[in-house]
Amino acid sequence: MKLLKVISGAALSSVMLLALSSSAFAQPVNQGTEEASVVSVTLDGETTSFTSSEITKLAELNNVDANELRKAIESGPDAEGRFSPFSHLATKKALTTEQANKSDASKLSSTGVPLVEPITASEASMVSPLATSYSKKDQDSTAYNWTGNNTANNNVPVLGICAVHRNKDLGGSDYKPVIPFGTQLTTNKSIWLPDGVGYTSTFKVDDTGSGPKRTDYWIDIYYHKDTASAIKYGVIKLDYTYSL
Numbered sequence: 141m142k143l144l145k146v147i148s149g150a151a152l153s154s155v156m157l158l159a160l161s162s163s164a165f166a167q168p169v170n171q172g173t174e175e176a177s178v179v180s181v182t183l184d185g186e187t188t189s190f191t192s193s194e195i196t197k198l199a200e201l202n203n204v205d206a207n208e209l210r211k212a213i214e215s216g217p218d219a220e221g222r223f224s225p226f227s228h229l230a231t232k233k234a235l236t237t238e239q240a241n242k243s244d245a246s247k248l249s250s251t252g253v254p255l256v257e258p259i260t261a262s263e264a265s266m267v268s269p270l271a272t273s274y275s276k277k278d279q280d281s282t283a284y285n286w287t288g289n290n291t292a293n294n295n296v297p298v299l300g301i302c303a304v305h306r307n308k309d310l311g312g313s314d315y316k317p318v319i320p321f322g323t324q325l326t327t328n329k330s331i332w333l334p335d336g337v338g339y340t341s342t343f344k345v346d347d348t349g350s351g352p353k354r355t356d357y358w359i360d361i362y363y364h365k366d367t368a369s370a371i372k373y374g375v376i377k378l379d380y381t382y383s384l
Contacts, residue, residue, distance in 0.1 A: 202374035303347035
């Protein structure tokens with residue numbers, strides 16, 4: 141009986157050592173998996189990173205596929221030298237207005253403030269009743285960043301501008317923007333911009349881009365070097381008006 145107890149004790153000790161050894165070897169694997177799950181992009185020497193869980197949340201908030209979002213971020217600027225990952229992602233399903241508004245309300249900038257707010261009455265009155273006015277409803281909006289390139293209108297991009305499709309993107313034959321350069325758009329929501337600009341509901345068309353998965357009158361809002369906020373902006377539905 142004593143011999144059996146000794147053997148059993150030895151066997152138990154071996155099992156405990158094996159378990160401890162397995163645990164010791166498992167820890168680095170988990171850490172490596174977590175590190176590998178980080179999604180990063182480097183623009184103009186500055187790297188912006190998101191964890192796997194953050195990417196999953198962003199995908200859910202913006203109704204896109206998480207794996208496709210990861211690829212779009214990691215691939216960096218597109219063939220035209222623009223970094224606007226959400227412009228190239230398809231929407232998975234239609235959301236109700238209530239669902240979309242709830243999603244938008246939870247989107248925060250890199251500084252922690254809401255990226256979109258309801259428009260004020262004074263801002264709504266800024267639409268100018270010129271010769272011909274146009275209204276676009278339920279259009280996609282996304283955000284893009286500085287990559288060292290001038291706008292399609294050959295200007296250095298500044299906060300307060302946006303890009304639109306070209307005629308050729310919608311079946312036309314030329315590269316002219318679907319809304320002329322210099323046109324001022326007034327949106328039905330106030331959008332937060334970085335670098336001290338704050339909230340605005342007016343944007344000037346000064347660039348063009350490719351949004352193959354977006355609505356015909358999609359707009360891409362310039363966010364300079366605040367890559368984190370641009371990605372967190374995701375896709376927001378807007379109504380807007382302009383006059384020609």
